[in-house]
Amino acid sequence: MIRRWLPYPILSALLLAVWLLLxxxxxxxxxxLGALLGVALAxxxxxxxxxxxxxxxxxxxxxxxxxxxxxxxxxxxAVARLILRRDSRTRSGFVAIPLTLTDHHGLAxxxxxxxxxxxxxxxxxxxxxxxxxxHVLDLVDEAGWIDSIKRRYERPLLEIFQ
Amino acid sequence: MSRLDAxxxxxxxxxxxxxxxGALFAFVGSLGLLRLENFYQRVHAPTLxxxxxxxxMLAGSITCFSVLHGRPIFYExxxxxxxxxxxxxxxxxxxxxxxxxxxxxxxxxxxQLTPKD
Numbered sequence: 001m002i003r004r005w006l007p008y009p010i011l012s013a014l015l016l017a018v019w020l021l022l023x024x025x026x027x028x029x030x031x032x033l034g035a036l037l038g039v040a041l042a043x044x045x046x047x048x049x050x051x052x053x054x055x056x057x058x059x060x061x062x063x064x065x066x067x068x069x070x071x072x073x074x075x076x077x078a079v080a081r082l083i084l085r086r087d088s089r090t091r092s093g094f095v096a097i098p099l100t101l102t103d104h105h106g107l108a109x110x111x112x113x114x115x116x117x118x119x120x121x122x123x124x125x126x127x128x129x130x131x132x133x134x135h136v137l138d139l140v141d142e143a144g145w146i147d148s149i150k151r152r153y154e155r156p157l158l159e160i161f162q
Numbered sequence: 163m164s165r166l167d168a169x170x171x172x173x174x175x176x177x178x179x180x181x182x183x184g185a186l187f188a189f190v191g192s193l194g195l196l197r198l199e200n201f202y203q204r205v206h207a208p209t210l211x212x213x214x215x216x217x218x219m220l221a222g223s224i225t226c227f228s229v230l231h232g233r234p235i236f237y238e239x240x241x242x243x244x245x246x247x248x249x250x251x252x253x254x255x256x257x258x259x260x261x262x263x264x265x266x267x268x269x270x271x272x273x274q275l276t277p278k279d
Binding site: 076 | 193257
C-alpha cells in the first residue's frame, strides 16, 4: 500500500522541502499542499519508468559531497590563477580514463562532479569499452589525473551505487 | 534603497565583501573566455562564475536579507542547487558538439574515435 502511494519517498520529501523553502513558511496549509505536490509529482515521475537507483553508504555520500565542495573551491583558485597569469605555455589536453563504474546514476553524478569542478570537463563516455574522456585545462601529469579521479571520486561512487 | 539603510555596518561590510568576491570570480571567468586560446580551454572559464561566483553572491544575499528581516532566509540555496545540476549539461552539450565537428573535419588535435570491432 505504502509502495503504491509513495514509490519514491526521497523524491517526495525533496519536493516538499523545495516547496517549503520557496514558500518560506511551515504553516499547516503549506505543508499539506507541498506534501500533495510531492506525492503527485513523484507518481508522475514514476510514469517515466526511470531505472531504479539503489543508494548505500549515506555517510560516504556526505563525505564525498564535502570533498567535492573543497575540490571545487581549490580548483577555482587554481583556474583563476592560470587565467590571470596569462601563461601561453599552459598545456591542456584530453585524458582517457578506464572506468570500473558502470551504474548510470553513478556515472551521472561523476559527470556533474567533473564538469562542475573548474579545470576539468567531461567530454565523452564510451559504454562499450567503459572509457571516459575528459579535458583538463592544466595538464601536467596525465597518470596523476587518472589516478586522482579514480581514487577520489570513482571509488566512493562505486561503493555508493554498485 | 531606504530599506538597506537599516543594515548594521558590520553586516553591510560583510555583504559588500561577499558581493565583490562573487563579482571578482565571475569577472575572472569572463576574462578567461577572452584570454584562453582554443574552444576546449575556454569552456573551462565560465565554471568559475557558476561555482564560487554564485556561491559568494548567494552568501551575500542570504546575509543581507537574513539580517534585514531578523530571521534566517536561505531559499537562495535553491539557486545554487539548480545551477549545479543544470550547467554541466549545457557545457557537456557544447563540448560534445565541438568534438563532433572537429572529428568530422579530421582535426589532429582531438582524440579519434576508437574503432569498434
